[in-house]
Amino acid sequence: MERIKIAERLFYIKASENPLSADVGIFEGDKFMWIFDIGADESVPISLNKIQKPKNAVISHFHPDHMGNLGHAELENIYLGGNTFKYAKCGTVIEDDVLFDDGEKIHIFPLPSSHAKGSIGMEIGDYAFLGDATYSTMKQGRACYNASVLKEEIAVLKNLSAKFFLISHDEKFVRPKEEIIAELEEIYNKRDPKESFIWI
Ligand SMILES: [Zn+2]
Incomplete structure (x- = not known):
């Protein structure tokens, strides 16, 4: 599988549509990958399993294109949100911010999301992996955001020190933090204060 370099020790494998498979981020720590x-693409665990270093996985949310390969990769530790745990039935649940030191600081954090309950993100240096957390959800066949969840999400994202946000399935995987926050604020500003949802 082709690994695309983002920064020193930081790579990703691009998402695919057939099979539907999310972008896979890879950080080469001192001790762990x-x-x-x-x-969900079966070639991902095949290439990861060839790497000798022990591997930890951080799973953004429960959708199959993000965690479908869980049973096929050799992993030391799995970190995920509480709702994801219900589907994965394994791993350590992240309920609060957690910091690891593995050559660089690795910050794993809960991320309020309209798209998927129990989303988490991972921040390393200038880069924060967000999975699909900034996307909308569908209700009654229409795309929408939960207004209060979106407000919380924007607050969490603003607090990150990363300069770039990495969002799955996006043609441009690495994007400036300000650009993403501006887009989300524009959506939030469209809310009707009498409604819980923002229809887009
Ligand atoms: Zn998703």
Whole structure:
């Protein structure tokens, strides 16, 4: 599988549509390889399993294109949100911010999301992997955001020190933090204060 370099020790494998498989982030730590989302394309675990270093996986949310390969990769530790745990039935649940030191600081954090309950993100240096957390959800056949969840999400994202946000399935995987926050604020500003949902 082709690994695309993002920065020193930081790579990703691009998402695919057939099979539907999310972008897979890879950080080469001193002790572990840190994998953000394990994808669903079967070639991902095949290439990851060839790497000798022990591997930890951080799973952004429960959708199959992000965690479908969980049973196929050799992993030391799995970190995920509480709702994802219900589907994965394994791993350590992240309820609060957690910091690891593995050559660089690895910050794993809960991320309020309209798209998927129990989403988490991973921040390393200038880069924050967000999975699909900034996307909308569908209600009654229409795309929408939960207004209060979106407000919380924007607050969490603003607090991150990363300069770039990495969002799955996006044609441009690495994007400036300000650009993403501006887009989300524009959506939030469209809310009707009498409604819980923002229809887009
Ligand atoms: Zn998703």
